[in-house]
Amino acid sequence: MNLHPDYLLNEVNEPEDIKGMTLQQLQQLATEMRTLVLERDEKIGGHVGSNLGAMELTIALHYVFDSPHDKVIWDVSHQSYAHKMLTGRKLGFLDPDHYEDVTGYTSPEESDHDLFEVGHTSTSIALAVGEAEARDLQDPQSKDDVIAVIGDGSLSGGLAFEGLNNATKVKGNLIIVVNDNEMSIDENQGGLYQGLKDLRASNGQAANNIFTFMGLDYRYVEDGNDLATMIEAFRGVKDVDHPVVLHVHTLKGKGFRPAEEEKMRYHWRSPFDPKTGADLQPAPKETYSGAIIDELERLIEAGTPIAAINAAIPGAFDLKRFEKKYPDRYFDVGIAEQMSVSSAVAMAQAGIRPVLFENSTFLQRAYDQLIHDMALNGEPVVMIVRNGSIKENSATHQGSFDIAYLSSLPNVDYLAPTSVEELISMLDWALTQAENPVIIRQPEQKLLHRPATQDNYDTIDYEIAHQGSEVAIMAVGGFWELGEEVLAQLKSKLNIDATLINPKTVTNIDQQDLHYLQEDHDLVVTLEDGMVAGGFGETISRYYGPTNMKVLNFGSQREFADNVPLDVMYEWYHLTPEQIVDDIERVLHSSL
Amino acid sequence: MNLHPDYLLNEVNEPEDIKGMTLQQLQQLATEMRTLVLERDEKIGGHVGSNLGAMELTIALHYVFDSPHDKVIWDVSHQSYAHKMLTGRKLGFLDPDHYEDVTGYTSPEESDHDLFEVGHTSTSIALAVGEAEARDLQDPQSKDDVIAVIGDGSLSGGLAFEGLNNATKVKGNLIIVVNDNEMSIDENQGGLYQGLKDLRASNGQAANNIFTFMGLDYRYVEDGNDLATMIEAFRGVKDVDHPVVLHVHTLKGKGFRPAEEEKMRYHWRSPFDPKTGADLQPAPKETYSGAIIDELERLIEAGTPIAAINAAIPGAFDLKRFEKKYPDRYFDVGIAEQMSVSSAVAMAQAGIRPVLFENSTFLQRAYDQLIHDMALNGEPVVMIVRNGSIKENSATHQGSFDIAYLSSLPNVDYLAPTSVEELISMLDWALTQAENPVIIRQPEQKLLHRPATQDNYDTIDYEIAHQGSEVAIMAVGGFWELGEEVLAQLKSKLNIDATLINPKTVTNIDQQDLHYLQEDHDLVVTLEDGMVAGGFGETISRYYGPTNMKVLNFGSQREFADNVPLDVMYEWYHLTPEQIVDDIERVLHSSL
Structure with missing residues (x-):
């Protein structure tokens, strides 16, 4: 009305x-x-x-x-x-x-x-x-x-x-x-x-x-x-x-x-009370951003020469709190993502440990700096990327391209933690090693608590959260809970005791684990919160291409989705547990 | 000495x-x-x-x-x-x-x-x-x-x-x-x-x-x-x-x-005679750039409102000749690739048919403009991309990322002609349609003459250059001759009468042809002159992932190669016909 x-x-x-x-x-x-x-x-x-x-x-x-x-x-x-x-x-x-x-x-x-x-x-x-x-x-x-x-x-x-x-x-x-x-x-x-x-x-x-x-x-x-x-x-x-x-x-x-x-x-x-100005949806008490800032504070107090860099979006990462405590270590370059990446590369070259905070959709603007300045020079920049996700958003701000454009960078690890403990473990390692740039994909889903299963990510050891057979589910980062649901429904609907794997990264693979899966699995299913084109799943499809292992990749399509509700998009992209289980059943029964 | x-x-x-x-x-x-x-x-x-x-x-x-x-x-x-x-x-x-x-x-x-x-x-x-x-x-x-x-x-x-x-x-x-x-x-x-x-x-x-x-x-x-x-x-x-x-x-x-x-x-x-100043290696008489400029002239004379845009590299595309003839239609934005893409999008919106000339390694700088301005708005910009290729070059200028970053763009066709006739046919179509941005990958290999097999690229019909069985070779763009060599060696060495396909594009697939290949082929081999990570081959691997078809992707690895001679790189990446045939033989005989 x-x-x-x-x-x-x-x-x-x-x-x-x-x-x-x-x-x-x-x-x-x-x-x-x-x-x-x-x-x-x-x-x-x-x-x-x-x-x-x-x-x-x-x-x-x-x-x-x-x-x-x-x-x-x-x-x-x-x-x-x-x-x-x-x-x-x-x-x-x-x-x-x-x-x-x-x-x-x-x-x-x-x-x-x-x-x-x-x-x-x-x-x-x-x-x-x-x-x-x-x-x-x-x-x-x-x-x-x-x-x-x-x-x-x-x-x-x-x-x-x-x-x-x-x-x-x-x-x-x-x-x-x-x-x-x-x-x-x-x-x-x-x-x-x-x-x-x-x-x-x-x-x-x-x-x-x-x-x-x-x-x-x-x-x-x-x-x-x-x-x-x-x-x-x-x-x-x-x-x-x-x-x-x-x-x-x-x-x-x-x-x-x-x-x-x-x-x-x-x-x-976001929606707010006109009288008090308060957010109608109160902020969650525990956030990934908050945990990251806490950890950076701990590391600074322990002597790590950290600088936090962002391009005009401190609010998205709780960085005002960091700035207050460490004004000298805080850098906002303004709306200038290219600058944020190149200056971070130089800081790393000079012995500082820069931590860059980026939103996937804006980081696109620094793609050449990621390749030519960061990856080529191999300086150990650490980066947190938000909004690499399929979500209801304006098409102008679609963040789901991140795996396609970041996972093809040479010399760069793009890690995908499933939980706050794993994210912090990866951040600690990223700031300990000085070999390579490391990017960490902050999950967009609700915060999970799960222990990390390794602390040195030089070589990735897949977490086999559940060892089964026939079907292996690789659930990337924020899609971890989706993986657990698919696991449960495979058991309840098809009586399949599947394997559930946390691959931890979208840039490298655990060849040994992938190799052994062939012994008692017929199908590997990849679940990633992003586009399948150029995504993690394709890396797995390529790996198994010359073998008898079948592979099914789940993620979003190569298209823009303008303000589409999340449940509608999930239906489009076959990302509900029911659809995924149906698709798995179809492949297992196919003769092609 | x-x-x-x-x-x-x-x-x-x-x-x-x-x-x-x-x-x-x-x-x-x-x-x-x-x-x-x-x-x-x-x-x-x-x-x-x-x-x-x-x-x-x-x-x-x-x-x-x-x-x-x-x-x-x-x-x-x-x-x-x-x-x-x-x-x-x-x-x-x-x-x-x-x-x-x-x-x-x-x-x-x-x-x-x-x-x-x-x-x-x-x-x-x-x-x-x-x-x-x-x-x-x-x-x-x-x-x-x-x-x-x-x-x-x-x-x-x-x-x-x-x-x-x-x-x-x-x-x-x-x-x-x-x-x-x-x-x-x-x-x-x-x-x-x-x-x-x-x-x-x-x-x-x-x-x-x-x-x-x-x-x-x-x-x-x-x-x-x-x-x-x-x-x-x-x-x-x-x-x-x-x-x-x-x-x-x-x-x-x-x-x-x-x-x-x-x-x-x-x-x-390039190397030159100190006395005369002449290039030691004279320029080839017939070039892709030359053919493109000729065709643009023809189209302008026929009434197409073309503008040619580049970012400070007219020499790489023979554009000085175009500028001389059509000074009003020629735009050099200086070293400012972002500007080149965004202004082209606006020109297309206003009814001009802009043709952008870009070098893959520099176009990286306009990645956000490609997504947010060009692909999202779907304006019919036409773009020629050079140096998307594995070649001996400074690592700073490595152009082989192009398929990874361009083929994930929604609404965009990235076409890969094998010959000058096919390139011109694609250019003509790109400038006739007004639906989508079209990018054309100019081959870096020596110029080939082969007739185009379609003139409307709305839907891609694969060219089946040779119909065989057991193994299908998909040779992309400039790797066409490599595909022909592999075809010949499969016959002579393994007595396999393989199929040879020209896929014409790296962004879309001919689902019908891929489907029918399953009837009498066991293995599809993709050959692309670029990185396999995020490349065309992975799209094919993903397509066949849920099936019994085996797939082998050939291209370069996710790494920088600094001034490495081409033959050495080809050896590294298993890109000689001999290595490819060996790899094919191994897969055909594997029980995995």
Whole structure:
């Protein structure tokens, strides 16, 4: 049910509908939409501060420009809620029954006003340059403007710079709106933000200006949360015949005191209580991240020269606690994953033991640094990777590529613990040895307690948790409990006493154990929480390829899944214990 | 034999040995080393212009600083020849018998003066920041300087910017030498180089300065090819207690007229005649690149709105010819692979048909853009990938990861033609369809002529080039001739009339053909010119995993191979026809 049938927003179906409004009406829209952002985020979670801060900017943008003829490209696009409300998707914010109809990122499937599906940062200028170049190639007389809206920290990613560097070459209109809210996800990191601060302090007049240095025209707006000012600013750059940067100063969280004050906490929130601000789902007491930080503290006190590195996501790893205790040992490089990996490699070369904290979907940006800097040089970087998993998520943030791109790295171990004890055991070993980079895949499932069965992982000894025959189940990391369920159902349904194996790693194999399995097993089943293409299971299939052993690989398919509930995905991918047991039965009875 | 026993360089075993030399002697060293660079490059090929241009800079660096206590990190490191000569590896330049003992890039295995193995650009600042932070963490009183030498175009890569942004945070000494020779590999691309030009024009005095904007101290040197000037400049920054940029203007190719005049041509040369400058191995008349450019011209004339995009390597694809004819349709984004992919995605969105030209080892840098921008948005970008191959190369430039990282991309076809006709047929189809991104793997083997057997690749129909039984050989792309040889030897040695298949793609399978193979084949053999880990063969192993069909995958191992001759690598990886036939025989006779 539409909670606000009285809202003026109900009259807006297209940006066209706001063009006749008075300033007062536009301001009313801003107030309404702020309420709606909060209502939705409180209920289903989402980005808070950046959407509140970009409200006037967005209204003014659609008031002045003519989307979709003029092309607006939102960086990260997590600040596109107001844009969505003004472009036909207001019900996704007015009516809780329709909250889930509208994603948290721009989506061409939802609307012609969204050019790209975007969830990673720093892409908008590059995309806008391509868009403008294509326009000029097809119709040099075109009057369509191309507008990139970048900011909220995303200017620090290398691609943003590559985009700025190439923007100068655009011969027609290109408007780069730098939404400068003084924040990255966490505090802004690095010299760039000092420069931007000097620009703000001089009301955009400082001669030292990275944008004009790179040959771009430049305008500054001090109060980006004032509608009339923003309308005037956009009118000033509309239809200009060359690339121009509009540097806009806004307040992240604007209009909602808690979000203005705790910018980091209110960047993204899971559902929360509007009165107390507390999470509706309280955090679990015991977490993998917490155990890792505890262990690092113990090791530092024991003399290990550890440094903790992350790229603008300390909250995902409980790293604020680490920073508080060891400020000198804590490094946040900003949204700059390439930097995080390369600098860690150098620290390791120099005798420090860097521990990198990465999210699988963002680590993708450092793939070359993983190969060329880390793996090739073999420096003993230690890395914790989160979100390498099949989970309900925006397709933009799908983390299930990790095994494909990490397990092909030479000289690198990618370990997959099943429990907190095993994870800590692997972390201890990783920080003791100095031979190779070691990556540890943090399980996304609920925390398990199981003892580790080895403490030196130079050579992997598979854990044979249950010795049976006929079928062997290899359950990787977070899929351990799934393996146990399959074991139980094989017994109860097919009366098969199967073997259950913890392979501990996705990069190496225990050849001896695999060899001996051939004596009394006909089928090996691999279960991994990730894509089968390029995954662990394929390594096992390849190993047994020249033999009579049959192999069945379970995992997700090579595709994107956008906000699909986990149980639906598990059904798709045959990942329920019932489906797995059925598939096993079929193979055992097949004559092929 | 040492060709120059009379050279002063013979007395230099360590940088220490030049510290007592007079300016005249140092200049003599520069002259000698220029001769040696040319002699070696003429004979075995290598980087010419950048090494000639950085001669005085390198001598002054080692004269003033105290390597390896002071840490020098060379960007790209293809300009490190003089550094190598001064740090114990002069014989690799004086004596042709020892040319091959010394690689063209820095190498910790060769010398303690080399911190990292580096061959890709834009990494040095990030590495130097990590090195300096590690130093300060371990010993805040340390007097060791950390020096990054970046330039020759590598400043345009996003990681260089991420490094600059984080450099400000270093609390102690950090010296960033920007070797500004006005060039990328090709001409410099983008606004950054306009800004640097303005800095040069003002003798470093311009207020608008990207380095000081980002909070870095800054000094300028106009004549970076003058030894006394460079010594003074380095003395000026030695032991400063904060990060400083030393912007040095040099002449690429300095001292060798042809290299000064044809900077692009003399960036890297294969062996050439010192008198005429001609390549010793003349270019083949017919090339895949040439055929691609011809076809693009034909399609443009027929009305297809094509744009050709590359990241600073037009020479590798004959693109200068394209640029000459279609300057508006030609885009070189500089060394900025992320930019090349994202801007191509936007062009495709806007109705242009972009064709991207990439080298596998550099494309690694755009992995996230391939997933998040290209595959997720499904825009019909067309891409040609070179050097996806097992070949004799520096480990820094190993291109054999491509199948692992490209074949796991959703929505993307990665096609592997065996011949020029098939490649052109695939290119035509890729530019006709508008459903998906299509990547084409250009074979690295000698050009073959074979007709294409389909012209619409929506669904792949395997080409069964020879129908036999018992063993089926799937020979991918450039390994087609290897497949034919294996076919012949299976017949002559084992009297097996095998089947030979051209699978055409590494991302999809022809399920029908694979299914029918089971009727009269016991073994499928996959041959691919790349890594088996995450490769095409594993897809086939997975497909047949649950069946009685045996599978053998051939390709390279998950490891780096540094300048290993191709025949040696083929032996390692069991890639000779004899070894493959032996392995097949073993499997056919095995009871396992």
